[in-house]
Amino acid sequence: MIRNLTEQDKEHLQEALVKSGQKVTPQREAVFTVLLAERDHPTVDEVFNRAREVMPGLSLATVYNCLETFVGCGLVRQVNHERESTRYCPNLAPHAHFRDKETGQVHDIELPPEVMKSLRSILPPGFDSEVIEISFLGRAQAKDTHSN
Amino acid sequence: MIRNLTEQDKEHLQEALVKSGQKVTPQREAVFTVLLAERDHPTVDEVFNRAREVMPGLSLATVYNCLETFVGCGLVRQVNHERESTRYCPNLAPHAHFRDKETGQVHDIELPPEVMKSLRSILPPGFDSEVIEISFLGRAQAKDTHSN
């Protein structure tokens, strides 16, 4: 079930949008609501289907646009795995992704700063990296908390 | 210029193929030759075009098939970045990839075992990972050795 945005989440959305010169629109609110409702790294199609329950006229193109806008203003992260459909994730903290080979589910893995540092340290001089993507592929015992 | 496979490389190819119940074919040799000639993480299309210089009748589907076979018997690795075309890399040692934002080139980054270990250690209990993919995105001073 998709519940409405809390006041806090609404402000968060508005602030991030306005900060990068974008507007709050009903469609963007709907898409953002869907993302926060189930933090399960949905694909565009999944977002689309869920959002339609709340806003039946919503078009797929708009979902693509909204998600792109959110990525642009740092509200969500894209998650790619192999060449499967892109997934979206509203977790802002630096984290890696663990993909369950069996179920296909994606779990967030917290990334301690030491690990980030040791990773950055393996770059030869002259290499300057902004983004580090880390993804595990394997099997996870189903004992899930919230990050599936 | 694409030179022929050394005897050593040929044996390497044959051994890996036979070990997984596959045959050595002229097409597979051609594709493998191309991969070893320039270790620049080519896309399927690039492999196709280069291989055609040597074997004009070669079809794109066969290049896909060959590369899939090679991946299956551990001869090469697939490299995916965002949703761009898959690239292929004959470097067998564990390594990360650094993608230059400007040029699009992919560089291999050696992965010391300590770093691998510290990465594996951040997985919560119950998570068992077989493959870890690490990719950097950033800018690299052009002072290239061989891994571009």
Added chain:
DNA sequence: TAATCAGTTAGAATGAGTCTAATCCGCAAG
């Protein structure tokens, strides 16, 4: 020689994502 079977081939099909052109909508100016 016939049968078999993996590998190869050309071209069709798929599907995620992008592009385009038309429309909508909120708002500021007249």
Added chain:
DNA sequence: CTTGCGGATTAGACTCATTCTAACTGATTA
């Protein structure tokens, strides 16, 4: 009010990497 403007939204066409299909090839076995 109503007109015009610009960004957002929409439906549908389009792209393009990859996969699929069905026919063909060529070596090996019966």
